[in-house]
Amino acid sequence: MCDTGHAGGHAAFGFLVDTPEIRELVAETHRVTAGIADSAIRVETLKPAFAALLAADGWLPEAYSRPDEKSGMGGGIGQYALYRAEDGSLCLFSLVVPAGAATPVHDHLAWGLVGVYRGRQDETVYRRLDDGRDPARADLEIAKRQTLDRGDFYALLPPTDDIHYVRTVSDTPSISIHLLANDTACVWRHRFEPDTGKVTPFRSGYANAPCPPASAR
Numbered sequence: 001m002c003d004t005g006h007a008g009g010h011a012a013f014g015f016l017v018d019t020p021e022i023r024e025l026v027a028e029t030h031r032v033t034a035g036i037a038d039s040a041i042r043v044e045t046l047k048p049a050f051a052a053l054l055a056a057d058g059w060l061p062e063a064y065s066r067p068d069e070k071s072g073m074g075g076g077i078g079q080y081a082l083y084r085a086e087d088g089s090l091c092l093f094s095l096v097v098p099a100g101a102a103t104p105v106h107d108h109l110a111w112g113l114v115g116v117y118r119g120r121q122d123e124t125v126y127r128r129l130d131d132g133r134d135p136a137r138a139d140l141e142i143a144k145r146q147t148l149d150r151g152d153f154y155a156l157l158p159p160t161d162d163i164h165y166v167r168t169v170s171d172t173p174s175i176s177i178h179l180l181a182n183d184t185a186c187v188w189r190h191r192f193e194p195d196t197g198k199v200t201p202f203r204s205g206y207a208n209a210p211c212p213p214a215s216a217r
């Protein structure tokens with residue numbers, strides 16, 4: 001584990017927010033990842049620890065609870081790294097979506113858990129109907145919709161239910177917490193336009209930590 005990455009004097013890797021609650025979840029995730037090979041069993045095993053973080057108060061700094069007007073995702077959406085493994089195998093981040101705003105339709109490309117910490121979100125999940133052979137096209141249909149309140153969370157187990165968007169339906173910004181087995185904001189993922197089938201590669205980036213050069217990962 002490395003806490004000494006550098007980006008303009010700030011740590012880029014390790015615990016960008018260092019609290020006992022975050023350390024406990026990250027330690028548990030490393031233990032579970034080392035001891036369990038199956039991703040579905042990993043996320044099931046991690047649910048109590050993840051729920052405990054969502055239920056706890058006082059560990060998320062105010063600066064990482066706000067929208068970000070320079071957002072890489074657009075719409076004022078803030079994505080703030082809380083923990084990043086230097087080898088790209090794990091990250092924890094907050095995603096702040098202003099009231100009424102929605103993310104693009106996107107994928108994640110890693111197993112993990114996502115839950116609402118503040119506010120309320122509607123999630124729309126898509127099912128892919130094509131075989132994925134054409135990197136620029138995807139044929140999507142809506143698989144399910146759900147509303148998530150504070151403390152609600154779901155598992156990501158790609159390729160199942162990996163393509164979705166969320167919209168904040170509370171009067172205040174929603175904050176969701178993401179524990180994912182990659183360096184989500186820095187990997188090349190995909191933005192989808194379900195109406196036209198267009199697929200565009202993108203890196204969302206963190207508001208508080210740089211990504212490696214585009215070709216590095």
Ligand SMILES: [Fe+2]
Pocket residue numbers: 106107108164
């Ligand atoms: Fe997402």
